[in-house]
Amino acid sequence: MYIIKNAGRNLLRAKGRSVLIGLIVCIIAFSSCIALIIMESAESTAKDGLSNLNITATIGVDRQKLMSDATANGEDPRTVMDSAKSLTLEEMQTYAASEQVQNFYYSLQSSLNGTDSLDPVESTDQTVDMPAQNSGPGGDQNGSGTTFTMGDFTVIGVSDANAMTNFTSGTSAMSDGQVFTFDKANNECVISKELALLNNISVGDSITLTNPADTTETYSLKVTGIFSGSDEATTANQGRGFMASMDPANQIYTNYKTLCGLVASASTDNPLISSVQGTYVLGTPAAFEAFQTDVTKMGLSDTYTVSSSDLTNYENSLLPLTNLKKFATVLLLLVLGIGGVILTLFSIFIIRERKYEVGVLTAIGMKKKNVALQFLTEAFLVAIIGVMVGTGLGAALSQPVADVLLADQISSIQEQQTNQMSQFGRDVGTGGGPGGPVANVDSYIDSLSPSMDMSVVLSLAGICVMLSLLASSAALIFVMRYEPMRILSERE
Amino acid sequence: MSILEIENLEYRYRNGNQVIDGLNIAFETGKMIALTGKSGAGKTTLVSLLSGLTSPTGGKILYENQDLLAMDKYELRSKKIGVIFQGYNLLPRLTAKENVVLSMDVSGKAITNKEARATELLEKVHLSENLQKRRVLKLSGGEQQRVAIARALSYDPQVILADEPTGNLDQANTEEVLEIFRSLANEGKCIIIATHDPQVTQFCDRVVNLEKKPEN
Numbered sequence: 001m002y003i004i005k006n007a008g009r010n011l012l013r014a015k016g017r018s019v020l021i022g023l024i025v026c027i028i029a030f031s032s033c034i035a036l037i038i039m040e041s042a043e044s045t046a047k048d049g050l051s052n053l054n055i056t057a058t059i060g061v062d063r064q065k066l067m068s069d070a071t072a073n074g075e076d077p078r079t080v081m082d083s084a085k086s087l088t089l090e091e092m093q094t095y096a097a098s099e100q101v102q103n104f105y106y107s108l109q110s111s112l113n114g115t116d117s118l119d120p121v122e123s124t125d126q127t128v129d130m131p132a133q134n135s136g137p138g139g140d141q142n143g144s145g146t147t148f149t150m151g152d153f154t155v156i157g158v159s160d161a162n163a164m165t166n167f168t169s170g171t172s173a174m175s176d177g178q179v180f181t182f183d184k185a186n187n188e189c190v191i192s193k194e195l196a197l198l199n200n201i202s203v204g205d206s207i208t209l210t211n212p213a214d215t216t217e218t219y220s221l222k223v224t225g226i227f228s229g230s231d232e233a234t235t236a237n238q239g240r241g242f243m244a245s246m247d248p249a250n251q252i253y254t255n256y257k258t259l260c261g262l263v264a265s266a267s268t269d270n271p272l273i274s275s276v277q278g279t280y281v282l283g284t285p286a287a288f289e290a291f292q293t294d295v296t297k298m299g300l301s302d303t304y305t306v307s308s309s310d311l312t313n314y315e316n317s318l319l320p321l322t323n324l325k326k327f328a329t330v331l332l333l334l335v336l337g338i339g340g341v342i343l344t345l346f347s348i349f350i351i352r353e354r355k356y357e358v359g360v361l362t363a364i365g366m367k368k369k370n371v372a373l374q375f376l377t378e379a380f381l382v383a384i385i386g387v388m389v390g391t392g393l394g395a396a397l398s399q400p401v402a403d404v405l406l407a408d409q410i411s412s413i414q415e416q417q418t419n420q421m422s423q424f425g426r427d428v429g430t431g432g433g434p435g436g437p438v439a440n441v442d443s444y445i446d447s448l449s450p451s452m453d454m455s456v457v458l459s460l461a462g463i464c465v466m467l468s469l470l471a472s473s474a475a476l477i478f479v480m481r482y483e484p485m486r487i488l489s490e491r492e
Numbered sequence: 493m494s495i496l497e498i499e500n501l502e503y504r505y506r507n508g509n510q511v512i513d514g515l516n517i518a519f520e521t522g523k524m525i526a527l528t529g530k531s532g533a534g535k536t537t538l539v540s541l542l543s544g545l546t547s548p549t550g551g552k553i554l555y556e557n558q559d560l561l562a563m564d565k566y567e568l569r570s571k572k573i574g575v576i577f578q579g580y581n582l583l584p585r586l587t588a589k590e591n592v593v594l595s596m597d598v599s600g601k602a603i604t605n606k607e608a609r610a611t612e613l614l615e616k617v618h619l620s621e622n623l624q625k626r627r628v629l630k631l632s633g634g635e636q637q638r639v640a641i642a643r644a645l646s647y648d649p650q651v652i653l654a655d656e657p658t659g660n661l662d663q664a665n666t667e668e669v670l671e672i673f674r675s676l677a678n679e680g681k682c683i684i685i686a687t688h689d690p691q692v693t694q695f696c697d698r699v700v701n702l703e704k705k706p707e708n
Contacts (some may be wrong), residue, residue: 006594
């Protein structure tokens with residue numbers, strides 16, 4: 001008991017020394033606390049985000065595998081790639097039978113041109129050499145090396161409202177009129193506000209599109225609505241100067257059956273390029289994994305792959321958070337490492353200063369283990385106070401610190417993207433790995449809700465107290481090896 | 493009756509100088525014994541050897557017929573032998589009273605009301621209440637010496653080993669301290685005093701003169 005009393009009294013009598021050691025422990029606890037909270041919060045934010053994600057998937061040709069198989073088998077990769085066919089709608093619908101699929105929707109896309117009365121928001125005529133991979137309702141229209149002329153407009157025929165992902169996600173919204181119905185080929189469409197303004201089109205007007213390969217083939221659609229979208233000003237920039245049809249402002253939505261009718265009515269000499277894309281709504285990441293297994297069991301060839309842009313986008317959106325977590329881990333290790341060394345050196349210095357005290361205490365009969373216990377009690381008490389203050393401050397300041405650090409990470413990544421854009425003229429991001437190009441992500445996770453559970457508090461307190469005790473123990477070893485008479489005679 | 497005995501005691505410094513060579517003394521209870529001799533004769537060394545702070549290089553020290561080497565030295569110094577160091581060896585951050593109370597705490601002896609006992613002992617060595625509350629750093633040499641004496645007496649040891657205990661005291665205070673020692677000896681304690689002071693040697697029951705050994 002007297003050891004604790006003595007330790008407490010020593011701490012109060014040597015205020016400067018106690019405050020200094022306490023301050024070091026406090027700084028270690030403060031920095032560690034912030035680092036731990038960031039690590040924990042980043043982890044939970046990522047998990048929460050993932051669990052809230054409604055994952056959708058598509059099935060596409062696994063080009064990478066085809067290429068590597070072709071190389072391994074000594075075949076011409078170009079020939080193999082040209083012969084690769086996308087799944088037909090019927091095949092896609094087969095896989096929609098998987099019990100993991102909550103919903104299945106599809107859309108058909110085709111490229112058409114305007115007329116004198118319908119100019120695209122920005123026009124470029126481009127002829128693109130590409131393999132025919134049409135799997136539209138008109139049946140396969142394969143022809144290796146067929147030349148198609150790309151139009152200025154992308155016409156999207158959707159199966160139902162779910163397939164209008166820009167609208168369901170809130171990126172686009174009707175500003176005038178309404179969306180067409182989906183049940184029959186009614187030749188109705190919705191167009192962007194920009195396109196409507198440019199061509200002075202109102203709801204109820206008709207627009208005329210032409211086959212890019214044969215301008216005499218025309219298709220008339222009635223405008224039932226005009227939409228505006230927040231992505232027009234952003235995503236459109238990526239398309240501009242590259243391909244007008246990629247500009248969201250030049251996207252025309254109609255229903256699937258209408259577009260099927262347009263594609264079917266095109267002449268066989270100049271078929272309309274079209275492709276169908278099916279989307280499976282799966283919900284959770286677990287369902288996504290199960291769906292991958294299911295489709296294989298259902299007979300999907302390994303030359304096809306199931307991918308989820310939601311998942312990829314989400315993982316990419318975590319990039320600043322992942323970087324922040326890495327930073328926090330490094331910070332934690334550095335603080336504990338450097339802090340531990342400083343604390344040990346400081347403890348050695350202080351305990352050497354107190355060598356005389358050790359000599360007196362042992363000379364009056366206090367056992368060395370009790371002297372050590374007293375010194376460790378002092379270290380423990382200081383550490384507890386330092387940890388309490390440091391953890392309290394850390395918990396209070398972790399939110400603003402985390403916000404600043406995360407914002408810094410995001411701006412750094414965005415700056416990197418801007419640099420790449422200016423260097424390449426367009427986005428080239430794919431992976432986002434260190435040193436590599438940065439993935440193009442619509443928005444990054446930019447908020448962190450620092451939370452600290454008791455296990456974090458306890459482990460932090462434990463780490464700091466242990467560090468403090470270890471530092472003092474290391475220092476005590478220096479002093480405890482001396483005999484009391486030697487210490488006292490050195491003083492005299 | 494002897495409480496402490498030394499047989500053929502030898503002590504040689506690390507540099508090879510032999511300061512004590514074949515010393516035989518028996519220290520009886522109820523007696524005040526003065527250790528005298530010129531500077532360097534080994535008085536302080538003998539006090540260190542008897543308190544277990546230093547181990548002999550030859551011979552034996554027996555405490556109640558037990559070899560000191562085999563005993564727990566910390567137990568010996570905290571319970572059985574009270575040491576008054578020449579340099580006082582007080583804890584500077586503590587007050588006079590706290591130094592005395594701490595000594596009782598360390599001894600682990602069942603002493604009721606340590607504060608009151610400390611006050612009583614400090615008053616006995618004429619340290620005023622005001623001075624008792626002062627940190628020892630702020631006390632004069634003589635005052636510190638009196639605190640050291642009170643501390644050595646605090647846990648009621650059987651043997652008091654005092655190294656020049658009156659070196660910083662005036663004549664009146666010296667007489668007071670010697671009277672305290674006398675009364676303790678009368679209670680059956682063994683008081684061993686290393687001193688140069690003839691006033692002290694005259695007061696003791698027995699004087700052991702240590703001869704200075706010629707340096708090698």
